[in-house]
Amino acid sequence: MRARSVILTVLGLAGIVTGLVLAGAARAAEEPPAVAEHVDLQRYLGTWYEIASIPNFFQRNCTGTTATYSLHDDGAIEVLNRCHKHTLDGSLSEARGKAWVVDEASNAKLKVQFFWPFRGDYWILAIGGDYAYAVVGNPDRDYAWILCRTPRMSPADYAAALDVLRERGFDPSTLQRTAQPASG
Secondary structure (H helix, E strand, C coil): CHHHHHHHHHHHHHHHHHHHHHHHHHHHHCCCCCCCCCCCHHHHCEEEEEEEECCCHHHCCEEEEEEEEEECCCCCEEEEEEEEECCCCCCEEEEEEEEEECCCCCCCEEEEEEECCEEEEEEEEEEECCCCEEEEECCCCCCEEEEECCCCCCHHHHHHHHHHHHHCCCCHHHCEECCCCCCC
């Protein structure tokens, strides 16, 4: 009886491992999301307001989130992320980083680094409304941001951004809206 229990346990574990391997293989076979055809970095620079994001650990309890991009002489992009903790009147938190274009054909794929040696993918999936908004994500589809040049985004632009995420294989139901001040 004990041998049968051990065999069933091993078979059960083998089934779990096989399921995990198959799920990983299916995920690996999934095409990465398409990015914007071309991003004019000069037009992308400046301040963006986060309208919504797929929650992540490094933005926990953030409201009023902005990202400001500026170009260095060496071609690297300085990134300054700011947010207020818990409420729009909460303490200001800042994170400075650097970004590099890794796909010069489109300028839409970047690597971002806030803490050495860790780098992350920052893919510009779409630019809309004459650079009025942007949809950003990563190839694994576990991060996404909807950004706008103003603290408020029109319902039509927000719906278009959600469509981009859906079309690129992201789950828009995991997005959380980001509280922003009434004016910039």
